[in-house]
Amino acid sequence: MKKKNILFILSGSIACFKACGLISQLAKEGCSVKAVCTQNALQFIGLATLEGLTGKPVYYDMFAGREAGTEHISLTKWADITLVCPASGNIINKMAAGIGDDCATTLFLSHDFKKPFVIAPAMNQNIYTNPATQAALAKLKSWGVDVLPTAEGRLACGDAGPGRMLEPAAIRAALEKYL
Template identity: 40%
Template structure:
């Protein structure tokens, strides 16, 4: 099965990463989790470590193996890279090629042929902002596929587009990208 690298960023929807990891493991995939510091405020790394049965990577400056550069090696060891949930901040960093944390550094170090998915989750106003929309279009030119958010009651109490796509939708997109790789 596939080696999937899941990047979790600082959105209230971060807790849904636990279900995603669990489902991917049940399908037989190996899952490596990267987290931004903000994501750890919403879900504990230990939760994702137990579910993935792999180390959760938090700090780009932490190098567990002296003979390897961690974020480079992680990029080499993935068959699919996905950001769930993807905040406006991380989307902007990815679009601009910034590499200031484990998620963005690993993303920038990915081989060009690795399928990349982004599932945004944020307030409607943030999602619809021209900067976010421009950044998403930029990511598409870099080979990322966007898993559109759904319209729903958001954590802030607003109703609109910006809620993380349903788990089934995300799993289907992963399945399709992995199938494309085998063709």
């Protein structure tokens, strides 16, 4: 198996802690993982953890701490698979609207649709069932984005319903066809 390059984008959700387990597993399997964070994801997870798990710098600010300065394009070229995990309601709606106002959403705008782009939604059931979010998910699917389902159950806020992010093992299983 060719060693795959995985661009792992995290957005602002409590499910960031689950994403760390998946990053760790993919790295252990021999994948090369580069992490990208929204500014809000950094409220939930630290750079040191992501750098430690991936062994690479984390891309979170388009205008500072850059290597080449054009990572919003070069990371797209580097990636064999792009995964947004967790995908917040906000990032889903921004991607569907074609907004690129940070590293993560600009990488969606520069995505090459010959390669897989997978999202693992994670949110409260009202955010998930909001007509804006459902329309955004439908639009992303129609463009070829692989939108993973959510699980039903107890959410971090104490509510219950759909929107709970799949467990890392289920997301790993969904990636199998690309690996």
